[in-house]
Amino acid sequence: MTQIRMNVNGSVESLDVEPWVSLLDALRERLGLTGPKKGCDQGACGACTVLADGLRINACLALAVQYDGSEITTIEGVAHPLQEAFVRHDGFQCGYCTPGQLCSAIGMLAEYEAGMPSAVTPPGAGAYELSESEVRERMSGNLCRCGAYNGILDAIMDVAGEEGTR
Amino acid sequence: MSTTYADKTASATGKYVGRAVDRVDGPAKTTGEARFAAEYPYPGLAYAALVHATIPRGRLTAVDTAAALAVRGVIDVLTHENAPPMKPAPKVSFLDLSTLVSGTPVNYLATDEVHWNGQPVAVVVAETPETARYAASLVRPAYEELPAAVDFAAEEGNAVPQKGNLISEAAADKGDAPAALATAAHSVDLTFSTPPHHHNAIEPHATTAVWDGDRLTVHEAAQNIAWTRRHLAQRFGVPEKGVRVLSPYVGGGFGGKGSVWAGTLLAVLAARATGRPVRLALTREGVYHTVGGRTPSTQRVALGSDADGRLTALIHTSVSRTGRAGGMGEPITAGTRHLYASPNIHLRQNVVQLDLLANTFMRAPGESIGTFAVESAMDELACELGLDPIELRLRNEPDRDPVGGQRLAHRRLREAYALGAERFGWSTRDPRPGVMRDGRWLVGMGVATAYHPSMRMPANVTVRLGADGTVVVRCGLQEMGMGTATVQAQIAADELGVPLESVRFEYGDSDLPSGPGAGGSAQTASAAAGVLDACDKLRRTLLGLARRVPGSPLRGVRPEDLEARDGGLYHAGRGQTYAEILAAAGRGHVEAESRAGMLGFMVRTLRERRQWVRAATGAQFCEVRVDPDTMEVRVSRWLGVFDVGTVINARTAASQLRGGIVMGIGMALSEQTLIDHRDGRIVNASLSEYHVPVHADIPRIDVQWLNEPDSTMPLGLRGIGEVSITGAAAAVANAVRHATGRRVLDLPITLDKLMG
Ligand code: FES
């Protein structure tokens, strides 16, 4: 057992975990934070996306012990205009992928703000617009089997539009 | 800012019905508050993990559990040698439809027989999920292997005619289709194939099971809690009333959560054996190994027409598979019966049994893959005739059912195609293949017809009105994201004339009045009928109370003349609020109930089937871009125009229709379950190797509906959960044919099939 301390959604949690416990299982089974979902446990669906020190990660591919001393934000700790926008644009059906989509979108917008290019960003582009194809590309690690992709895109474009483009 | 098309087509028929209302569960789902089956904490909760067989067929000779039991934190390892008994699944009977809920007849851990590669042969229960998973990897089953047939392509020749049932015939003959085909002026004769598919709801199946004596509570990812409850009571030999199944949120189902599969039974069994609350959340791989998917198929479609494109022969035959231990024959030609007028029709469905996990229903079983074949063949016939593919379909639009001769209860495919053609810019399509370009991309446009029957199931509903004006509607149905809870609240609010905010809809709990399962696109219409009836009874009760009070303005008013509005009952400008009626009658609340008897329901259903053919239909329009060097196919535009009767909630309906199209695009271009034909093992049992569409694959999807009520359905509505996947794969294939000149007969349309 290793003792780790993490700041989770603004409160400091210390817990004893075996070194093989994933961050996702630590959050869900040890801390009772079931907002991050388990869809595959293999990094293929994005349902487990959380923000670790502001960066989006797949919590199922992370070991809890690696995040000793980190700041973790799960959907339970999110208060963002995107949440309301998801409801308005119907960016979900069953809601199972939704916490991951939301955390991922928040992390994605931050990456864009920081100037991080994506596979569809034109090479050498300076300032560029956060186009629909940019958002689609950057959100493609988050699967939605209900197929709410149009609504998710609308919600993100709506909020990103208000926040302005880079 | 982008537009949401659905909001534009909404034409309200009530204060709430017809509007784009926000989902009632939106806040819960966007804050993480919504709890799914694997997310209920219990003191002393233990975790279970499955051990899967690695051979397709045989007998267990031993299961070595020593190493697993030696792991610290392991509570027990259950095998066929030590598990408590479980009763076998009851025989299927149409008098008790809950018998349909068993995924397979295999009595897990009560048998040493292995029926498929992946069948659970042991369950490990441990203090933590990691321990359970690790210990499961240490269990060593030993087998006596028996010969197994697992290769669909090799076994197809052994297929036998499929049996029909009460609601689905497996064959049809009208005239002499083979003879008509032989003499037709124009004809096509094509053989299609489709691979197995898996639902892949993002929430893997999960069960949290808690025993208290003979009472059982199960948090379950289920599409049918009423049948699940009855089934569990039967399997574990306990009274049904002591079993409670809770499914307030289900993370997607698509048919995959419509049956009781191994995980559910084994979680309950493990909880029984260990005396602990047990959670069994399947791994993604575990879902593939224990929950059936869609059958593969081989289909022949042969069409003959006269010189003008009027069909003279329509032949559609299919081969699908079931497991030797369970599964249903997929009704692949079911939609074809109703699509086109032809004097000669020949339909056959054949099925072969393999030593694989039972197949099951997946979104529009039958029509999804059946329409791929028929609608591709129609497109090919249009090419052969040099006729526009929409025109070919319109020339063959039937007036009555082509096989049964029944009346068509509302069919507006002509209008759907007309609206779609205009909106999609069909007239800009150059019919010659391979000539439309956008820069270097080849561009193609294709259409196909969508078709799915409209059904209803019995539903029991109660409605309670309190003196404070709140309304509670109760029905044990399930909400997997279709918007069910929201639309039923909308209906009740309109029926009683109260604000939507004052209606609470309770669902997802088997202690509630028993509701319809979420399947067959039937749930909304079924529950709506119950809500309408219960609200009607409630209004009559209220009127009765009011009329008894001297001086009531409602004295002498007949129920059918009542208007429910503004929180009360009115007639000709006079009336009373519910609060006034209840106060005058000295009542705190009133309640009404709608009950649907199973027998009467079946009788009515069968009678109606002779009278009407009812279906949701639609016209799918797809545009693709194909890279001329790599032959990669991208879907660039989509329009679906649907004839689905009254739409209750424009927003949730649009999402549901889009969702089916997205799954249809996956079916067309990327989805296939690969089975090792030597040992029957699923090779790509994951989300990284089974490719469902991602954000980047999906363009803006325009969905439209005609919004004309179907007068034979409650509120004029038809179910919409499945119709939009039908025709979708054909629309893609037809667009690819137009872009490249190549007809792909074998799904998915991967680039290798377009090269060389
Ligand atoms: S659960 Fe982590 S990516 Fe799927």
Ligand code: FES
């Ligand atoms: S809302 Fe169901 S998977 Fe995305």
